Amino acid sequence: MNTYYAVPIDPTDRIRRLVEHLYAKMPEIEAARAELITESYKETEGQPIMMRRALAFAHILEKIPIIIRPEELIVGSSTIAPRGCQTYPEFSYEWLEAEFDTVEHRAADPFYISEDTKNRLKEANRYWKGKTTSELASSYMAPETLRAMEHNFFTPGNYFYNGVGHITVQYYKVLEIGFSGIIKEAQAELEACSFGDENYAKKHTFLEAVILSCKAVIGYANRYAELAEKMASEEGNPARKQELSLIAEICRKVPENGAESFQEACQSFWFVQQLLQLESSGHSISPGRFDQYMYPYYEKDLNSGRITREYAQELIDCIWVKLNDLNKCRDEVSAEGFAGYSLFQNLIVGGQTVDGKDATNDLSFMCISASKHVFLPQPSLSIRVWNRSPKDLMMHAADLTRTGIGLPAYYNDEIIIPALVHRGLTLEDARDYNIIGCVEPQKSGKTEGWHDAAFFNMCRPLEMVFTNGYDRGVPASIQTGNVEDFQTFDEFYDAYKKQMNYNISLLVNADNAIDMAHMTLCPLPFESCMVDDCMKRGLSVQEGGAVYNFTGPQGFGIANVADSLYTVKKLVYEEKKITAHELKKALEMNFGQGFDAITAREVALQAADELRAAGKEVTPEIISMVVQNVLTMELPAAEKARYEEIRDMIDALPKFGNDIDEVDMLARDAAYTYTKPLETFKNPRGGIFQAGLYPVSANVPLGAQTGATPDGRLAHTPVADGVSPSSGKDTNGPTAACNSVARLDHAIASNGTLFNMKMHPTAMAGEKGLESFVSLIQGYFDQKGMHMQFNVVDRNTLLDAQKHPEKYSGLVVRVAGYSALFTTLSKSLQDDIIRRTEQAANR
């Protein structure tokens, strides 16, 4: 029987003040890193790229301004301004220059940028024209791929514009032997190289670059030691003076050497976490199983009486604050897809040990408490659940969920471990998995998973079946025949599969081009020295040095595709209530619901194409006239009525998410149209592609690029989120939705699936509410679901649910002695529940 200390510990005032300081101002863009890397690159032209990367990293760490913020116990900031961000021109920079004057005022994730910074960045960026990964990647792509991207079938924007990130390194190793130990390993490998080795040049350069990078990190920590000493000497408050002296002592020792105390381990961990992000611009650099690799240091200190549990909790809380100090500015479109300044530093607790025993310890509980204390989005806290997860831990986690913070996310060992073994991981490695970024499982310190490699919109190929490969009046995909000519549902479905296969191959083309660009221009020696088997192979992570290599682009819109296929199957081919032509027209005309300006233009271009095909001349004037006509167009009453009738028939059909076998099994099959073809492809690092089924928040912006779909979804509205049912279509309550989602084959989507569920705090009230909530998760996991996260809704959401019941029909609230679906209640009762929520909030 596992033992652990589960009693929550209260936060200290220091933590509250650290959070206040962090969020006092809008985050700011700084120019230091861009200037320093440019200086270094100018001096190292002609040298091997691996050395240039290491030299630039060393130059940055030697010169970048450093700061210790008031009251910090864990130090190391990449920017002077709290929550500021540096820029990474080696990946891309043009989008930022284009947004210089708007980035401060945009809707998603605004950043302040001073005129001085703009000028300094402009100057530095001049050097990078023609030298970025994004430019090289574009040049590697097939013209068809560029066309598919232009038509929004998929977007690989993440790695196209930025570093890859998405990794968990061997934190434990740095804690154990420090960078001096890693340098020794690198030197031993260097000595083992023979002059006649075929890979001598590459391996030698890589190992030298590793040593240079590790020394730079040691030097950086010593800069902090000096700063802390200086601040200590000037500090009037004796308590703070002592803290600063301790910080100085610790930074002299780690991460150069192995950590001995828990505080040293915390500081050593932090430098690794911070500097990985300063080396490249990647996000989702995930701490992983923090409760496991930190535990030996905690246990030793606790047993020897060196620290109290309270102080250990405060140190963990300090790390949680620091995780929110790191920031990243993305281009406007990507910012919408990743809204919330999120860096997706996923940190996971609980689960099993490598030998299959429960891994819960004191720190598992303290990590959950830390998220409750700081109440900030980082880290992306996760919990591993297995058949023998302790109820205490589940209840502690559920209590955090109940606060509405959206954390933790819950992951199912019982499906993830076999899924990873199927991908070639050893059983021990699979049992030691953690989550990267949003939902992507992998084994730390051995994997370059290229998770989150692109968003693939599964609805777009479906549109192509209706338009025979045309989009906005031009060819955008392959031609699969006129939809009116298909005699059976199977013919229709085959056309969809062809459209999918073609666009999936282009997605692969895009990802592999970008992969090559990173390999060529941005190998990362510092990151690579903490990933097996890079040092033995003499290859960086970007060149295939990791033990396990994958590329994981994610598909989304399953629910829309499933419900759409069901519509076509039932109404067109089985019941023959509408013809394929009618459905095509209904989609084109957005079910008679009118158009916004963007759609109007699309319709006009389509019309223009038809005119051209008929041999008529089309001028821009004609197109703009057609746009006007479309915008103000009144459909003939009978036509409009028929489209509305069609939409009513569609609405009356059963939908995915209601525990109806026939629809759910179609959804399972529809998911295969993405997951199965994808896994037949290989990447340049020697690994395979594996599908994920999740959208981050891209289902909203990418839905805006998608026309009406046969499930009744109107043009440009969001598509379904992850593997969740379409918003508002799950009307049979949470267990029914769980059962439907569990019918998908999650194991094959080994890059992760995402199931979002909305709950009202009242449905989780009291011990019984929490217990039932935990049982709901476990019941879903018993059926081989992979992931669950919860949106515990607030009063405003309920008000919105009254206005737009169609979006919220799955929302459970507690009424009197029972829970019910909110939208099925009478207006007066709804009002009452809203009033109660208000009271709960005021308490």
Add this chain to the structure above:
Amino acid sequence: MNDYLNVTGRIFDIQRYSIHDGAGIRTIVFLKGCALRCRWCCNPESQEFAIETMMVNGKPRTIGRDVTVKEVMETVGRDMPYYGRSGGGLTLSGGESLLQPEFAAALLRAAKDMGISTAIESMGYAEFEVIKTILPYLDTYLMDIKHMRPDKHREFTGKENTRMLDNARKIAESRMCELVIRVPVIPGFNDTEQEIQEIAAFADSLPGVDKIHLLPYHRYGESKYEGLNRPYPMGDAAMLPEEKMESFREMVERNTALICKIGG
């Protein structure tokens, strides 16, 4: 074989993920038709056995449908993973389920066959011979006792309570299921210390009974009366203050050996 799966009955709702009504996550099957006409009833659409139409948010909804046990269990069985994890199961509610005794017994039997735990919410308004037919398949009997005095009971519910009290004792004595006594606390009917205490004392006298639940009056059924075009019999009676419920609870625990809880 398994003929009982083809027994039909009339229900008006199946509610999944019910988490505040008995142990664990439960599915509640609401049977249509009731012998009583309690003034505070929050499910007035349950009272008539006949299928009727109720306006819900301005739209007509048909209340009541005839289904086989097999059809009901098809839905009930879908949440087995959650019953297993939470200790939940099937609950029959109404209406008064005992007015469709063959159907109720067949539902409970089917649940037990599938390994699902069972409960019934009922006033016990039937011959004990009828109740005996369901007891072998029942884990928990949640029995309403509204008042100890026959005349007042008749005035507010339409029926006297003698048979129900008698059945409560017989059920308890049978020792075939857990019996939990539930008391709706209704303003102007039984919301005095004396009346609550009388019920509690009776419950305490039943062999094997150790739990009593006080269910505070609420008005959440009011809009349904409107939807059925019927006047709300409770007028504008106010909900009971939490402190008052709490004082009843303390009184019951002080004066009896029962564990008393507010709410289901």
